[in-house]
Amino acid sequence: MKKLVLIACISLISFAAAAQAKISFKTDTVDYGNIAKGSDGVRVFEFTNTGNAPLIITDVKSSCGCTVPKKPDGPVAPGASSSIEVKYDTNRVGPIRKTITVYSNADEPIKALKIKGEVLEEGKSVLEKTG
Structure with missing residues (x-):
């Protein structure tokens, strides 16, 4: 009986x-x-989620308060797709260079994402941009 329980535990751990x-x-x-x-x-x-277990995103953080990320609700099943929404405060004029860090139970538990671009002043076009 003890051997059977031991084999069952080892099998469960191996599968997990x-x-x-x-x-x-x-x-x-x-x-x-x-x-x-x-x-x-x-x-x-x-x-x-290209793995074979449910993906759980535990947290999504931004490198500053001007960027607000939103993680998906609940686990993402194997083979399923989802998204992380990011909202940047476009009332801040100037270059955008921010990092969004994703924490999950994936094989790569911490993943860095980037946003970039530039917010131009009102009334300026891309052609008028200086600098």
């Missing part, structure tokens, strides 16, 4: 070790390009 979530992003950088002050600052990072 083999089951792994894996996060694959379409892109790890979103380029806003040149955008006008006050324009829509919402962008999306799309991803798929």
